[in-house]
Amino acid sequence: MKVVAFNGSPRQNGNTAFMLKTVLEVLSEAGWETELVQVGGVPVRGCKACYRCFKNANARCVITSDPINDWIAQAEKADAILLGSPSYFGTIASEIKAFIDRLGLASYSVNKELLRGKIGAAVVAQRRGGAINVFDNLNHFFLCLGMIVPGSSYWNFGVGRLPEEVKEDQEAMANMRHLGQAIHWLGERVKSAPTPYPLPPTVT
Ligand SMILES: Cc1cc2nc3c(=O)[nH]c(=O)nc-3n(C[C@H](O)[C@H](O)[C@H](O)COP(=O)(O)O)c2cc1C
Secondary structure: OEEEEEEOOOOOOOHHHHHHHHHHHHHHHOOOEEEEEEOOOOOOOOOOOOOHHHHHOOOOOOOOOOOHHHHHHHHHHOOEEEEEEEOEOOEOOHHHHHHHHHHHHHHHOOOOOOOOOOEEEEEEEEOOOOHHHHHHHHHHHHHHOOOEOOOOOOOOEEEOOOOOHHHHOHHHHHHHHHHHHHHHHHHHHHHOOOOOOOOOOOOO
């Protein structure tokens, strides 16, 4: 099984990355193929609401000047995706927001088949506030697209300001390891499910 973690922080070795790597380590030890993709700090465009992905119905964005279609392809191949973001003024960081808007609409263009039935988990870093809002936003994305979200021992966020300071937040780090175990447990069951995840209703 494969998991891809998208790091929405522009700090490649910051707190979000540290927590994502902790989840990936647990999954790697359990035999998963793991990948970490740097999203934060990469120049990407937001969705331009042209809806040409709907017309093309090919699960890809018509904007090809940035790597978002590559990331969409990586998400498509994965059994589980992690979306990580720091709390920036209490909301999601810019590049990961651009990514989820374009990934989400591309997924809608094919009746949500792109991500339906895959596992999704959010990981958030904050210095002091806003993480729960970012966590909720990312979970709204997963749940809207027919993804399956595992619970862990707390909400998946950690506290820190300077890069890797979050390693001192022991409860958060224990939660990240537990999240890895929960994804593995769920992944095994999803893989052996006798029937595929149900199709969404047709909306007219
Ligand atoms: C533009 C900007 C806005 C921020 N806004 C918040 C905020 O609203 N709440 C908070 O707790 N921390 C805020 N922070 C601090 C980061 O969330 C915190 O340092 C976090 O650990 C960064 O994660 P990273 O190391 O993965 O980049 C902000 C940082 C930046 C650069």
